[in-house]
Amino acid sequence: MPKFKGVIPPVVTPLTEKFEVDYPSFTRVLENLIDGGVHGLFVLGSTSEVIFHDTAVRVKIIEHAVKVTNGRLPILVGTIDPTTDRVIGHSRIAKSAGADALVVTAPFYTRTSQPEIMDHFRYIRDAVDLPLVAYDIPVCVHVKLQRNTTVTLAREGTVAGLKDSSADIENFRYVMRDMADQPDFFAMTGSEIVVDNVLKMGAHGVVPGLANVDPHGYVRLWNLALAGDWEGARKEQERLCQLFEMVWISLPRTSAGSAGVGAFKTAMRQLGIIDTNIMARPQRSLNADETARIEAILLLTGLKR
Amino acid sequence: MPKFKGVIPPVVTPLTEKFEVDYPSFTRVLENLIDGGVHGLFVLGSTSEVIFHDTAVRVKIIEHAVKVTNGRLPILVGTIDPTTDRVIGHSRIAKSAGADALVVTAPFYTRTSQPEIMDHFRYIRDAVDLPLVAYDIPVCVHVKLQRNTTVTLAREGTVAGLKDSSADIENFRYVMRDMADQPDFFAMTGSEIVVDNVLKMGAHGVVPGLANVDPHGYVRLWNLALAGDWEGARKEQERLCQLFEMVWISLPRTSAGSAGVGAFKTAMRQLGIIDTNIMARPQRSLNADETARIEAILLLTGLKR
Amino acid sequence: MPKFKGVIPPVVTPLTEKFEVDYPSFTRVLENLIDGGVHGLFVLGSTSEVIFHDTAVRVKIIEHAVKVTNGRLPILVGTIDPTTDRVIGHSRIAKSAGADALVVTAPFYTRTSQPEIMDHFRYIRDAVDLPLVAYDIPVCVHVKLQRNTTVTLAREGTVAGLKDSSADIENFRYVMRDMADQPDFFAMTGSEIVVDNVLKMGAHGVVPGLANVDPHGYVRLWNLALAGDWEGARKEQERLCQLFEMVWISLPRTSAGSAGVGAFKTAMRQLGIIDTNIMARPQRSLNADETARIEAILLLTGLKR
Amino acid sequence: MPKFKGVIPPVVTPLTEKFEVDYPSFTRVLENLIDGGVHGLFVLGSTSEVIFHDTAVRVKIIEHAVKVTNGRLPILVGTIDPTTDRVIGHSRIAKSAGADALVVTAPFYTRTSQPEIMDHFRYIRDAVDLPLVAYDIPVCVHVKLQRNTTVTLAREGTVAGLKDSSADIENFRYVMRDMADQPDFFAMTGSEIVVDNVLKMGAHGVVPGLANVDPHGYVRLWNLALAGDWEGARKEQERLCQLFEMVWISLPRTSAGSAGVGAFKTAMRQLGIIDTNIMARPQRSLNADETARIEAILLLTGLKR
Numbered sequence A, B, C, D: 001m002p003k004f005k006g007v008i009p010p011v012v013t014p015l016t017e018k019f020e021v022d023y024p025s026f027t028r029v030l031e032n033l034i035d036g037g038v039h040g041l042f043v044l045g046s047t048s049e050v051i052f053h054d055t056a057v058r059v060k061i062i063e064h065a066v067k068v069t070n071g072r073l074p075i076l077v078g079t080i081d082p083t084t085d086r087v088i089g090h091s092r093i094a095k096s097a098g099a100d101a102l103v104v105t106a107p108f109y110t111r112t113s114q115p116e117i118m119d120h121f122r123y124i125r126d127a128v129d130l131p132l133v134a135y136d137i138p139v140c141v142h143v144k145l146q147r148n149t150t151v152t153l154a155r156e157g158t159v160a161g162l163k164d165s166s167a168d169i170e171n172f173r174y175v176m177r178d179m180a181d182q183p184d185f186f187a188m189t190g191s192e193i194v195v196d197n198v199l200k201m202g203a204h205g206v207v208p209g210l211a212n213v214d215p216h217g218y219v220r221l222w223n224l225a226l227a228g229d230w231e232g233a234r235k236e237q238e239r240l241c242q243l244f245e246m247v248w249i250s251l252p253r254t255s256a257g258s259a260g261v262g263a264f265k266t267a268m269r270q271l272g273i274i275d276t277n278i279m280a281r282p283q284r285s286l287n288a289d290e291t292a293r294i295e296a297i298l299l300l301t302g303l304k305r
Helices: A023-035 A055-069 A084-097 A114-127 A147-155 A169-178 A195-201 A215-226 A230-248 A256-270 A288-300 B023-035 B055-069 B084-097 B114-127 B147-155 B169-178 B195-201 B215-226 B230-248 B256-270 B288-300 C023-035 C055-069 C084-097 C114-127 C147-155 C169-178 C195-201 C215-226 C230-248 C256-270 C288-300 D023-035 D055-069 D084-097 D114-127 D147-155 D169-178 D195-201 D215-226 D230-248 D256-270 D288-300
Strands: A041-043 A075-078 A101-105 A132-136 A161-164 A186-189 B041-043 B075-078 B101-105 B132-136 B161-164 B186-189 C041-043 C075-078 C101-105 C132-136 C161-164 C186-189 D041-043 D075-078 D101-105 D132-136 D161-164 D186-189
Touching: A023 A055, A023 A215, A041 A055, A055 A075, A055 A084, A084 A101, A084 A114, A101 A114, A114 A132, A114 A147, A132 A147, A147 A161, A147 A169, A161 A169, A169 A186, A169 A195, A169 C230, A195 A215, A195 A230, A195 C195, A195 C230, A215 A230, A230 A256, A230 A288, A230 C169, A230 C195, A256 A288, B023 B055, B023 B215, B041 B055, B055 B075, B055 B084, B084 B101, B084 B114, B101 B114, B114 B132, B114 B147, B132 B147, B147 B161, B147 B169, B161 B169, B169 B186, B169 B195, B169 D230, B195 B215, B195 B230, B195 D195, B195 D230, B215 B230, B230 B256, B230 B288, B230 D169, B230 D195, B256 B288, C023 C055, C023 C215, C041 C055, C055 C075, C055 C084, C084 C101, C084 C114, C101 C114, C114 C132, C114 C147, C132 C147, C147 C161, C147 C169, C161 C169, C169 C186, C169 C195, C195 C215, C195 C230, C215 C230, C230 C256, C230 C288, C256 C288, D023 D055, D023 D215, D041 D055, D055 D075, D055 D084, D084 D101, D084 D114, D101 D114, D114 D132, D114 D147, D132 D147, D147 D161, D147 D169, D161 D169, D169 D186, D169 D195, D195 D215, D195 D230, D215 D230, D230 D256, D230 D288, D256 D288
Parallel strands: A041 A075, A075 A101, A101 A132, A132 A161, A161 A186, B041 B075, B075 B101, B101 B132, B132 B161, B161 B186, C041 C075, C075 C101, C101 C132, C132 C161, C161 C186, D041 D075, D075 D101, D101 D132, D132 D161, D161 D186
Antiparallel strands: none
């Protein structure tokens, strides 16, 4: 059986007006997810603005999440940085701080080949004894984890699972087919939008940033899928598709990065979960007009009345 | 007058078999460049494998370079990391360690807009009082510093100069045209191959990784250009073009990243400047066959006999 | 109700050793599809190697398909060429020759904006009175039909449907959501691999090149989906996923274009449907080794024994 | 000696309000170029909107150019279409109509490999006995003619020359180096902006769309380069860089395609060379505001007073 399954949201990292982590709000983010019934937590993912935080801040974030969670749920930690030995450094710290698994991307900034990417994961797995999840996110690292790369790493035991944020659902299906005889392997999607579909295909988990806004929705979707109620799952997914429209509101005033997580933070502030919608620098936070449009979506989708 | 001009190579960082910085070799790299007559040093650039080194290693590299150089040449330091506040952290350390200027790219991993990129440079300039050089390297950060972005930042005084590693010589020409009335601004090319051309266009400096192998060649080229001997400059450039062929030797066995700096390191080892051609993980170092082909190029171009 | 629905394969165009259309084989291709129970035919699509055929050949292909089909099924015709007035020329001919609908891409070779792409479809719709299907195939035309472009054209009545070969299933879902109140609009996928999923989402049709090899499989999949037997649909889709593995066999000896349609043609030859596996120039046809591997897949998937 | 050298502009194709070729204006375009002292004409290039014209129109355009030119200059003809046999069709017609050479791109719409691209040129060269020029324009065909592809084709005699519109000046330099021992081979740049540089590198010709607006400028630049007056060449080039700023005026209201040739047409209309600035459909023509900005540039650069 896969070690991790179900809804495992990437946890938003709330900030203060001074661009520091707002720990009281962070506690509420975590409790809101746990209350919502999620099955695990993914701390320091892209949605957590991991790439904006240095080592010192990252360790505090992990420790805070571990303390608040207090064993109620497994915690996967993203140890995301450009190159192998730096990732190993973060990974050792994450293990010490209580991580249950590591989530790692291909190298970035540097240009690497698929064989070098395989070595990257092998070096990390050799250095730190925790389950390793391959994180396929070409929009950030500008290289795709090819089917053969993922499957080779999985079959040799280097990676325990895949988190696919590539939107390449066809490749994802083939990876799951290739690994069908390995019941320990888990395949998770980073999509918010086609979760019903990938669960129908056999995926083991879902890692939706939008679950920070509506954990209950994704847990309902998971349970409907588990029960084989695919029509119910489709309807819940369609409601979440409507909610997800928030991520385009601030375009093109802001970058796509700011627009997505910025919308989640704004919605969470409007729902009383966090205190500010501040984004890490140099990103832009959503403004009042954009907030009003997010309010409208929250009303439409039943999250506010 | 521009504060920095001439040949300012990005300094190769030699490693030991244990993937640690080989400081005795590093000293020889620096002395070889200074002996070669270069006009400045760019420490911790892409060619220096900056992205593979964490904060602790970076500070030692800067301090070593400052100590060895001992004021003989200005030292520009790359403070390259994905996001604004992390770059500010590196930049403060670089200033303390003796940097004369900072070289900074657009954010990466995160997706940013041109206005957010402008803010990125402004936040850094506000935080650390050193001349700031915009480093345009889309092959690594996957976004172009657009003409308007560079020129706006330059005219408002945020950036003092541009290092263009984008291979977009047409955009580079327009930036120089736009800044022609600002004699303090400096435009440097990262190309090894069209140096004669960009100097003819009016560029103030050149930052060729290949100068680690042949500093005398690039200094000769600079002096010929300075003297207006464009035919001589072309001939020297053509010889350096032949030398530069080394960067494709290990393709596709290695990535392009490994192939380029890996070739420089291999040539430097064969010339007795450094002890190993080891590349930072997960990159691959050049093998014996590839070394033999590099030897052949060194003979052809007169660097070995 | 949408005018077109169900399985509407892009019809392979068999060639002789002299690179001319092999009409006796073409008749067998059409009859094989009709016997297989498909619901419509898409002649002169990308899989038909439309782009290799000039006007004179195209008209003969349409006329032959119309004659053989003899009203048994609707015929959609791709009138694919780089620019508006050339597409109008092809479209007029297609209408005269008996097409029931036109399938048109965004302009290519020329660089166009989304507003210009909208005008492109409007000019064509104004010039030729047949239902117009927007064909979204960025891998060929290097521009995406954005959600707003497709929906604007659909709501104003310019296009009657969408054929999505973009692999962007998330965008496809949003287009279907936006058009949910327009029962005449039809959304068809060009994917061979996620047909069960897009039908579950509400798509009206599927246009799989692989149906030339196994029309019965896709018709079974369609009927299972229609009956709401999603588990059965998934199993049939998984068998077709295995069959689809043929499209990577000749890589990298051939281009991706040659590899895909070349594999279909080779399989069809081995199944006795067509006489040669010749590809239009300058593409490469599959060789004997590659044919042996295709035979193995045909055995594994039950198409041959 | 190369068969073709000097300034060989791609000739703008003026249109009437009904989107038909305006032959009286076309005559004036040709005479203006010949009066300007250019050394050859490139008819039916990208700047000529070749891709918008079908076979019937193309043959008239060639015949008109041949008749007007009446042997005063060599005429290169672009026979640009997506695939091999269609290009052969255009090429036979071009030869009959009096072309002195053919200019051909890599295939497009279809995805081709470099070996298939080489075969494409070989099939064409075998079919039509005229000098063949390889046209490297990745912005339109979305594939680069790699150095090895061009050089292999050139050394075996398939192509007589290269027209490089790739903006990859480094690759262009290496191709010229590789062919330096073949005096018959000619390398031409499609750049308007770095002509002084590529001539300094040894290029044999220049194919600037902007020469339709200012043929005298490019001929002066050529003559200064020929005389070895590189400082004079740089100054003339800088003036032409200022003139070239016109190509960005209508962005983002129009596509980049419309913006560039649309600006040339607008300037030519303002200079009295042609009657309209109409662009082929679905492109957009420049409007009155944009025309006013072009007028300003014509004044600044001395073309109007």
